[in-house]
Amino acid sequence: MSVWHDALEIGLLPLEETGLYCDGMTYVISHLLRKGGIPHRSYIGYVKDEKHGDLVVPHCWVKLEGDGDWVIDLRLRTWLGDDDEVPHGVFQLAGWSRFTYRGQSMAGIDLDEEAVEAMTDGKLSHVKVHR
Template sequence: MLQESHWLASLDALRLECDGMTRVISALLQRDGIAHTPMMGSLNVETAGRIAPHCWVELEDGRRIDLRARMWLGDKPGVPHGIVPAHAVDVRYEGATFQVVVNPIVFWALTDTTMDDFGSADFLASSAPVAHAGTRSGSRSRKPPERDPCSNVD
């Protein structure tokens, strides 16, 4: 739990909005071989409001990593922050996948440091059974993957 708290705090301290944060988190998860999906869409929190567009990372077990919902919805009860349970109450994520291509120069531009300066995210590796995309329950809709609009790679 200490490793998780330290990892999340080091990311939360970055001066990034949700899109940059999602790119950084995805790069670190790719580095550590942790399956995940970068997502872009909307977040609706029944008690606080809606954000669109919004970006976050989904893990294979349904949990989400979202460190920027509070930037726009405030620190109200129910607004997710950190590692969000798959079935968080009154929270609805909807979106499409996008691809993050790891580029050390882009990572440096976003964080002013290297990926090596961040600890491992191995604590995120799930021991729970992994549901397949066609059978996963949850409150999001999936669309076909889109090309990363900020990437020069076709």
């Protein structure tokens, strides 16, 4: 992982402490990335664990644009267990061949700061996203 991707993951980790599910988490992360000028797309679809056959559907995640196969997913472990063998945070899909992400791009949702602050249980001030 590059230093920038590592810093992005660390900056987003306070969001783990919110009660958001994957859809709300994706909306909030997209809002923060858009605000930081970071190109990305939000997706809705499914994730399949090819080893165990587990399927998480529907599922939402964010994919960074432009520099490889980078994904942001802070909620897959909610459904597949808090296990280091399940992708989490900011990662490249190539490193997780056991998992198949399939989906369609979601339309962006414009959220104002008050809505994001409420959705994140006041944790927004702890989140740091830099380009």
